[in-house]
Amino acid sequence: MSNSNVETVTSTADRIKMGLAVLVIVAGIVGYSVLEGQPTIARVGVFLAGLVVAGIIAWFSEPGRRTMSFGRDAYNETKRVVWPTRKEATQMTGIVFVFVVVIGILLWVVDKGLAWAIYGLLLGWK
Structure with missing residues (x-):
């Protein structure tokens, strides 16, 4: 198997982890919406907590580690x-x-020239 194929293939466990991370983000968004009557800081806190937990879950998967490595390399560049x-x-x-x-x-x-040529010369408008 070539190296490029190995990079795109992930295990079932990694797929489950990434799916769980997406679900946690969705839960954070839902939590933000459900807490509509609460102070904004609490709503934003729930959403940010969802992002942090999703990031931690993703960190423990191979795609997450590759993404973090890419981010580190981009920062160093x-x-x-x-x-x-x-x-x-x-x-x-x-x-x-x-x-x-x-x-x-x-x-x-150019626009005025074309307008003059079309309207003035061709159509005879003044």
């Missing part, structure tokens, strides 16, 4: 990115704004 300086970011933002304005003017000119 963002630390290696060379981010632009404030000056570079400001300059690039300015270039984008100028480009948008120029293209907007160009499209307006």
Whole structure:
């Protein structure tokens, strides 16, 4: 069996764990709705608790561990990115704004030209 097939195949136990995690999230959403008359902090707390418990359940499954590993790798990759300086970011933002304005003017000119050609010349409207 190739490595790519092994990564997508999960055991029945992992499927049960992931299904249970989804059910816990649904229970958190239902709990949020059922506690409509309660303070907002209690409702949000029930929902967040459902998310935390679902995360813990998912952590103990192979797909959950792979997802956490992916998240860790993505975080480490963002630390290696060379981010632009404030000056570079400001300059690039300015270039984008100028480009948008120029293209907007160009499209307006083309639109007015086509309107003049179609309505004025072809249809004879004034």
